[in-house]
Amino acid sequence: xxSQNQIKxxxxxxxxxxxxxxxxxxxxxxxxxxxxxxxxxxxAAVYALSGWILENLGFIQKKQIPVFEIxxxxxxxxxxxxxxxxxxxxIEIPTPFPSAGSPTPFPSxxxxxxxxxxxxxxxxxxxxxPGNLGTIIRIADWFGIDKIFCxxxxxxxxxxxxxxxxxxxxxxxxxxxxxLEKLLEKIFDRIPVYGTFLDGENLFEQDLSGGGIIxxxxxxxxxxxxxxxxxxxxxxxxxxxxxxxxxAESLNASAATAxxxxxxRRQGREAAKHEN
Amino acid sequence: xxSQNQIKxxxxxxxxxxxxxxxxxxxxxxxxxxxxxxxxxxxAAVYALSGWILENLGFIQKKQIPVFEIxxxxxxxxxxxxxxxxxxxxIEIPTPFPSAGSPTPFPSxxxxxxxxxxxxxxxxxxxxxPGNLGTIIRIADWFGIDKIFCxxxxxxxxxxxxxxxxxxxxxxxxxxxxxLEKLLEKIFDRIPVYGTFLDGENLFEQDLSGGGIIxxxxxxxxxxxxxxxxxxxxxxxxxxxxxxxxxAESLNASAATAxxxxxxRRQGREAAKHEN
Numbered sequence: 001x002x003s004q005n006q007i008k009x010x011x012x013x014x015x016x017x018x019x020x021x022x023x024x025x026x027x028x029x030x031x032x033x034x035x036x037x038x039x040x041x042x043x044a045a046v047y048a049l050s051g052w053i054l055e056n057l058g059f060i061q062k063k064q065i066p067v068f069e070i071x072x073x074x075x076x077x078x079x080x081x082x083x084x085x086x087x088x089x090x091i092e093i094p095t096p097f098p099s100a101g102s103p104t105p106f107p108s109x110x111x112x113x114x115x116x117x118x119x120x121x122x123x124x125x126x127x128x129x130p131g132n133l134g135t136i137i138r139i140a141d142w143f144g145i146d147k148i149f150c151x152x153x154x155x156x157x158x159x160x161x162x163x164x165x166x167x168x169x170x171x172x173x174x175x176x177x178x179x180l181e182k183l184l185e186k187i188f189d190r191i192p193v194y195g196t197f198l199d200g201e202n203l204f205e206q207d208l209s210g211g212g213i214i215x216x217x218x219x220x221x222x223x224x225x226x227x228x229x230x231x232x233x234x235x236x237x238x239x240x241x242x243x244x245x246x247x248a249e250s251l252n253a254s255a256a257t258a259x260x261x262x263x264x265r266r267q268g269r270e271a272a273k274h275e276n
Numbered sequence: 277x278x279s280q281n282q283i284k285x286x287x288x289x290x291x292x293x294x295x296x297x298x299x300x301x302x303x304x305x306x307x308x309x310x311x312x313x314x315x316x317x318x319x320a321a322v323y324a325l326s327g328w329i330l331e332n333l334g335f336i337q338k339k340q341i342p343v344f345e346i347x348x349x350x351x352x353x354x355x356x357x358x359x360x361x362x363x364x365x366x367i368e369i370p371t372p373f374p375s376a377g378s379p380t381p382f383p384s385x386x387x388x389x390x391x392x393x394x395x396x397x398x399x400x401x402x403x404x405x406p407g408n409l410g411t412i413i414r415i416a417d418w419f420g421i422d423k424i425f426c427x428x429x430x431x432x433x434x435x436x437x438x439x440x441x442x443x444x445x446x447x448x449x450x451x452x453x454x455x456l457e458k459l460l461e462k463i464f465d466r467i468p469v470y471g472t473f474l475d476g477e478n479l480f481e482q483d484l485s486g487g488g489i490i491x492x493x494x495x496x497x498x499x500x501x502x503x504x505x506x507x508x509x510x511x512x513x514x515x516x517x518x519x520x521x522x523x524a525e526s527l528n529a530s531a532a533t534a535x536x537x538x539x540x541r542r543q544g545r546e547a548a549k550h551e552n
Contacts, residue, residue, distance in 0.1 A: 031525070131407050139531055141524035144516035169524050204542045240420035240541045248417035248445050249307070255415055255534035258527065262535040263542075265516045266480045 002047075002074055010047070010078045010090060016156050023093045025158035026078075027170075029085040035168030037063055040105040042092040049075065052086040080160040093158055119211045120264055123149045123180055123193075125227055126218035127253060130155050134165020135254040136216070141169035143261040148173060149213075151180045180215075184230035187213070195223050195231035196256055203235040208264045209271035219253050235260075278323075278350055286323070286354045286366060292432050299369045301434035302354075303446075305361040311444030313339055316381040318368040325351065328362040356436040369434055395487040396540055399425040399456055399469075401503055402494035403529060406431050410441020411530040412492070417445035419537040424449060425489075427456045456491075460506035463489070471499050471507035472532055479511040484540045485547035495529050511536075 012018035013026045024044060027036055030052070037043060037059070045066045053060070053069055060067050075084045094105040122145055127133050133155050140148055155162060157175050166173075184193060192212035196203075215231060217223035223231065237251060237259050251259070288294035289302045300320060303312055306328070313319060313335070321342045329336070329345055336343050351360045370381040398421055403409050409431050416424055431438060433451050442449075460469060468488035472479075491507060493499035499507065513527060513535050527535070 135528045135531055138524055138528055142513075142515045142527050165528075167525065167528075172524075204545070237418075237538060238541070238545075239418045240544075248414055248448075249443065251418050251534065252411045252414055252441075252443075252530070254528070254531060255411055258531035258534045259538040262513060262538070265514070266539075268516075269480070269514075 002068065002070055006068075007074060007077055010088070013090070014080050014160055016159065019093065019156070019158050023095070024090050025093055025163065026080065026088055026090055026160055027163050028079060028081055028088045028160075029164070030087055032164065032166075032168045032170075033087050033089045034059075035171040036089060036091055037065070039171035041094075041171065042105070044090040044092055046087060046089045047075070047078065048087040056087075081164070119146050120261070121145060121147045121149065121211075121213050122257065122261075123151075123184070123213050123215045124154050125151050125180060125215060125223055126153045126221070127216065128153075128155050129219055129253075130159045130161035131165050132219065132252070132254045133157070133159075134162045134167075134170075136257050137162075137166040137173050137175065138169040139254065139258050139261055140173050141166075143265050145261065146174070148175045149180065149183055150175060150177045152177050181226055181230075184213075184215075184227060188230040188232065192233050193231050194233045194235055194260070195228065196236060196260070197223070197228075197231075197234045198236060198250075200234035200236035203237050203260060203263060206233065206235060208267045214257070214260055214264075216253055216257050222250075278344065278346055282344075283350060283353055286364070289366070290356050290436055292435065295369065295432070295434050299371070300366050301369055301439065302356065302364055302366055302436055303439050304355060304357055304364045304436075305440070306363055308440065308442075308444045308446075309363050309365045310335075311447040312365060312367055313341070315447035317370075317447065318381070320366040320368055322363060322365050323351070323354065324363040332363075357440070395422050396537070397421060397423045397425065397487075397489050398533065398537075399427075399460065399489050399491045400430050401427050401456060401491060401499055402429045402497070403427075403492065404429075404431050405495055405529075406435050406437035407441050408495065408528070408530045409433070409435075410438045410443075410446075412533050413438075413442040413449050413451065414445040415530065415534050415537055416449050417442075419541050421537065422450070424451045425456060425459055426451060426453045428453050456503055457506075460489075460491075460503060464506040464508065468509050469507050470509045470511055470536070471504065472512060472536070473499070473504075473507075473510045474512060474526075476510035476512035479513050479536065479539060482509060482511060484543045490533070490536055490540075492529055492533050498526070 010026060013024055019025050027033055033046065043065045045068060046060060047068045047070050049072060050069050053067060075088065078088060122140060124136065137148065163170055193215055194212055195215040215223060215227060237256060239248060286302060289300055295301050303309055309322065319341045321344060322336060323344045323346050325348060326345050329343060351364065354364060398412065398416060400412065413424065439446055469491055470488055471491040491499055491503060513532060515524060
């Protein structure tokens with residue numbers, strides 16, 4: 001049985017203000033919690049129904065993490081989900097770097113932006129929708145993207161909706177909040193910066209077998225003018241007539257990210273084939 | 277000034293039950309309302325702030341649609357958005373076909389599933405997330421997909437979150453709720469049915485220059501066993517090692533849809549080039 005204060009604390013973590021105060025966030029569901037247990041994140045505590053504890057006790061004990069058995073009605077009060085899961089974890093937010101928001105607990109990169117010409121990274125300019133950020137992190141995980149840089153105006157990584165939408169990929173992807181202008185200014189003359197613009201060149205006709213940074217713009221306004229000047233490769237995902245007839249103004253930010261990452265990886269595999 | 281009953285009616289349209297009773301749904305925001313005004317949908321009424329009416333009166337008058345000037349506080353009460361827009365439309369849901377859910381008001385297809393080998397269509401198996409359905413409709417619009425078939429367990433097309441996530445594409449894409457088993461059974465021996473499975477063949481190594489139906493599975497369970505048997509082309513979007521290392525279990529349903537549609541269109545353009 002949890003105290004009212006414990007429940008109140010966990011519920012408070014839905015709000016960014018309280019997450020920042022306590023340096024904690026929540027994650028719910030078996031896969032997400034297991035992925036985080038198996039990551040550089042530090043888990044403060046696990047709250048679970050008896051059935052879940054019974055099934056996973058061995059694993060949890062090995063990790064030496066406090067586990068609280070709770071009742072379904074307590075889970076219902078704490079959960080941020082409309083259908084609560086049998087397990088919820090409270091996780092420590094890594095101590096922020098002096099000049100940025102909350103970084104994920106992954107090693108700091110050597111030469112911000114990556115040195116390798118093979119490296120592929122994402123820079124997110126003012127992504128506001130939690131579902132989009134979570135989905136983009138999941139895409140990055142699928143396609144082996146090294147790292148994601150978020151502008152400081154992006155939605156908070158530890159927003160429960162972001163965490164849930166990553167489906168566990170938050171445990172594996174290095175996300176850092178930075179001043180994108182500064183980052184891009186530092187690297188744009190060494191590393192290609194790709195950005196989508198309606199008047200860009202056909203994405204599929206570019207040589208994408210190397211690496212670079214893919215800059216993804218805000219959901220309604222696209223890439224900010226202050227960042228557009230750093231984009232060396234202006235590309236477009238061509239639309240295909242018929243019902244669309246160019247009337248769909250744009251693709252959703254995460255859909256565009258998925259297509260661009262997939263095309264980089266497709267061309268990378270093609271290039272590797274020809275080398276052999 | 278609206279009556280309490282008018283406001284109450286509009287607010288009630290957030291619920292599926294009331295949408296079905298009154299055969300109406302709501303759409304908010306300038307672009308979405310303009311796209312719907314320019315579509316086969318029948319608009320019952322437009323509710324807007326004075327500034328919006330002033331700017332768009334000429335266009336609205338031509339359409340002969342009742343327009344109600346409302347106050348921001350009324351909009352705030354009616355809106356399903358956290359940041360209300362200056363315009364909200366109430367739209368008629370087309371009369372349902374006898375054996376299915378709500379169809380969009382587009383011409384009924386000849387030979388369900390499409391006859392042309394060039395035609396590309398989507399079939400959605402139990403897509404539950406409103407954001408996903410809306411995003412998939414937007415993707416279909418961008419890539420000129422003829423039509424979307426939804427299983428009857430998919431989220432309701434006229435759910436305000438779906439409508440908003442389409443960003444206007446709902447006005448152009450033909451969406452029908454059908455019993456997918458029946459549809460696929462009827463056409464699977466004539467038309468290729470593509471479905472993603474983790475043990476499928478590399479999507480990018482398939483010949484996708486023709487048409488077919490792309491079957492997209494449920495967000496957590498994937499394609500139902502009852503539908504999997506109709507899939508003639510089992511494909512996978514290959515993941516790329518490194519941070520991912522195959523740990524991301526899957527891509528989000530709309531991200532996968534985006535990548536598959538983009539690859540069909542890329543190969544279609546390549547094939548057209550070689551023909552010329």
